[in-house]
Amino acid sequence: GIQVEQSPPDLILQEGANSTLRCNFSDSVNNLQWFHQNPWGQLINLFYIPSGTKQNGRLSATTVATERYSLLYISSSQTTDSGVYFCAPGGGFQKLVFGTGTRLLVSP
Amino acid sequence: ETGVTQTPRHLVMGMTNKKSLKCEQHLGHNAMYWYKQSAKKPLELMFVYSLEERVENNSVPSRFSPECPNSSHLFLHLHTLQPEDSALYLCASSQFLDQPQHFGDGTRLSIL
Numbered sequence: 062g063i064q065v066e067q068s069p070p071d072l073i074l075q076e077g078a079n080s081t082l083r084c085n086f087s088d089s090v091n092n093l094q095w096f097h098q099n100p101w102g103q104l105i106n107l108f109y110i111p112s113g114t115k116q117n118g119r120l121s122a123t124t125v126a127t128e129r130y131s132l133l134y135i136s137s138s139q140t141t142d143s144g145v146y147f148c149a150p151g152g153g154f155q156k157l158v159f160g161t162g163t164r165l166l167v168s169p
Numbered sequence: 170e171t172g173v174t175q176t177p178r179h180l181v182m183g184m185t186n187k188k189s190l191k192c193e194q195h196l197g198h199n200a201m202y203w204y205k206q207s208a209k210k211p212l213e214l215m216f217v218y219s220l221e222e223r224v225e226n227n228s229v230p231s232r233f234s235p236e237c238p239n240s241s242h243l244f245l246h247l248h249t250l251q252p253e254d255s256a257l258y259l260c261a262s263s264q265f266l267d268q269p270q271h272f273g274d275g276t277r278l279s280i281l
Contacts, residue, residue: 065211091267092267094269094270096272101274102257102274102275102277103272103274103275104259104261104272104275105272106269106270106271106272109268109269147211147212149212151267156214156217156225156227157214157270158211158214159211159212159213160211161210161211162211
């Protein structure tokens, strides 16, 4: 099955800083999603991005499927950005494989 | 606001009990999923339903039994669970397979 590696595992930022989270995966995929799990455990879908680049406010994501990686950019971070960010690529139509996540703490 | 509602939010049960987790989606989606999230482990896909048919059973022990009576409802029936089954159980839905998944808030299950 697909192997997923996310880096860094932990990240501490000062409010207002920018960051880049990386997701490497071992096989070709036709599905990749980024999620944010807030401190209360709620999982929010950020991007559906099997390839290309998308932007949503202060967040953007890029997937280079041929090189088997995806990046999540957070600009002007806010304390509400704290939580765990998961990358989940999928090779089959139904099965996403979740990484272990990047735990982000944004301090005021 | 979440379009995927899970009940109960918390559940404590003994190993010999039988209980059910419920998931309801109000998004008009055709696919629904059960995931398990244990401490310090990645989310694990348990079951996938598409148009009320099970399309994935990810080597889950038989003490977990899913049911999808219609495209809006998904249940996870639990019986004779083990302490290692304590976890957060998350339900998700998507328009179709291979589309963005939207999660409920989860049921936190504790087995005594």
